[in-house]
Amino acid sequence: MSTMTQDPSIAQNDHDDHHHGAPKGLMRWVLTTNHKDIGTLYLWFSFIMFLTGGAMAMVIRAELFQPGLQLVEPNFFNQMTTVHGLIMVFGAVMPAFTGLANWLIPMMIGAPDMALPRMNNWSFWILPFAFSILLSSLFMEGGGPNFGWTFYAPLSTTYSPDSTALFVFAVHIMGISSIMGAINVVVTIVNMRAPGMTWMKLPLFVWTWLITAFLLIAVMPVLAGVVTMVLTDKYFATSFFDAAGGGDPVMFQHIFWFFGHPEVYIMILPSFGIISAIVPAFSRKPLFGYASMVYATASIAILSFLVWAHHMFTTGMPVFAELFFMYCTMLIAVPTGVKVFNWVATMWRGSITFETPMLFAVAFIILFTIGGFSGLMLAITPADFQYHDTYFVVAHFHYVLVSGAIFSIMAAAYYWLPKWTGHMYSETLGRWHFWCSVISVNVLFFPMHFLGLAGMPRRIPDYAIQFADVNQIVSIGGFAFGLSQLIFLAVVIKCIRGGEKAPDKPWEGAEGLEWTIASPAPYHSFTTPPEVK
């Protein structure tokens, strides 16, 4: 009984045919130590946060529909951009990947469960509390965080609202959650592989998550450190980020981006793993260049520690530093190019079919590459002086995060939903979801490139009149993209409640241990480790 639902009454209606299944009732979800239950919790939480952060994006796009101030106060607009970013990064994308890791890694490596099951539950249940604190601060006197998700000093110290301490401690506990989740993933992968599951036989999703987890353990504590300094600067009169006391506001940016840049790879490496599973399955060919994929992932992770200051080209760093960070950043294009090449080479002369997961995967490859190219443009130091803090940057990171990370999560959901629920999803609705999403996402983000090149700054609720037409198009794309995601909700609920019975291996070309067990996957998969040849 491992349906993907939070409502136990639904869970009881269907397939009662399972022996010693899950405990019943609400407390099943609160007390669970089962990796599938916890994965389900993560995925639903992430989806709720996706809609919440999405609603905030709708507020932003509604305000920007026309020049001048129409709907919201500038301070509230700032809170929307800030909390939209925080929720999407820490509440939607990261928990979605952790949810997928929970569901899939034990099944993929032939383990009975995650290595530390109780800690797993703890990692999850911290999150709803952390985000209630963050969201509740919006309703407090003076409002919630309004300094951008990057909370640059002195915006977050001298000029921030009274509720900043709540933001700081919310970030602390979500960091604790991420670190524990990541430790669990690493230990599971290192220690729980079935006999014969050697390193170079690991599915790429497992590899990419192993490296992601390493990045998480390495940089989330740095985030904890920097929010602590913000806290003491604001409330205890320290001057880490205040030149009058010998500190430096630019130091904030260095420490923040030392966390922040690996963080963006934390949000994309698992995507690479997902795409590397889906593209071979629907091309009916093995993945081209498996080993190079592993090495490319590791190279990206290592380089991610050496590029942080490309976010800060305009802060007046010495020319040597500007050049160093420019070249290191461009180097990342090499392993990333290897990946894109390998995915395309996998499709080359494959017998491809375009079910919904494959549609999202192909869209991922194309649109993520566009985001990668605009990233290369931003990496060029002198060019960045023109693009910095404009809508060009907004377009760039939304291409890699929405049509990159989010699309890969959607692809993963469609790909593994039959395994999770035991039912096939509606292919018709899935295609509707895909085409609505892929068209609207480009209407939404592509014109932003032009806005940015023309000089429209980001995070401002008003703009010069010449940007009006393009902003209107962008907003229409935004509303359309937001509404399209409701189709996904419908697909998932429909798939949980019923539908065509899914075979153990619904995709002809799929490979991996997760397809050797029943659909829906039994509550305890692989109580006996399988032999991997």
Add this chain to the structure above:
Amino acid sequence: MTTENKHENYYVPEQSAWPIIGAIGLFLIAFGAGSYVSELNSQQGSGGIILLAGIAVIIFMIFGWFRAVIAESMAGLYSKQMDRSFRQGMSWFIFSEVMFFAAFFGALFYARMIAVPWLGGASNNAMTNEVLWPTFEAVWPLVTTPDGTTTQAMGWMGLPLYNTLILLTSSVTLHFAHVGLEKNKRKALTVWLGLTIILGIAFLALQVEEYMHAYQEMGLTLDAGIYGNTFFLLTGFHGMHVTLGTVFLIVLFFRVLKGHFTPEKHFAFQAGAWYWHFVDVVWLCLFIFVYVL
């Protein structure tokens, strides 16, 4: 539900209430601490009480959760493979702690090597100095900040040196305790472990004295510019970790008295020892970079 079979015996615990209690505890701590800090100026509100409640819940959780784990361990439910899981988990946790301290060391190095010299006009920042604070002189320790706050630097002779020796010695005594455990010499184990705890407490007592001296006689305070900031946050977080480590060792001490741990299986002891050696190494870095250099 236990998952038992003849190949492996990886114990997957049944449903447990401790994680959700822990999550509620962390929620109360975060919400309470956040409210408390933002209420500092107004002197009203219930943040402090919520914070204390959260700490109480967490202590309750730690006791309950550890009791459950110890009972499982004593019941022989843990295989070799699980022992490895725990060890690896602990190592990665310590690595995350290293990175936490790295953030503050990074701030220290940045301030010393870049921020303060630039304010003093180094590199191509002559105009920065000229326009902002022309009389400011870049020295480290920064005893006079650009806006004129003055303080004194903490020397390394005397108390900090004693503390270094104490902590280094404690790492050695703990190692002897571990050797005693592995050779099944319970008396040596108990004595050396007890001695380590005493050294830990002595370190903390001297640290308190140092702080009092800094605040009352030297004018070295948390808000005394970047030198005081880095000094107190680095030594303060280190002190918190020593406190935690000492509590950890005290728990181990009582478990040793109860006859827990065998030469083959003593993950908790190993974890406590690793943790203690880790705070020792952090202190060495602190002593060199904060006090001596």
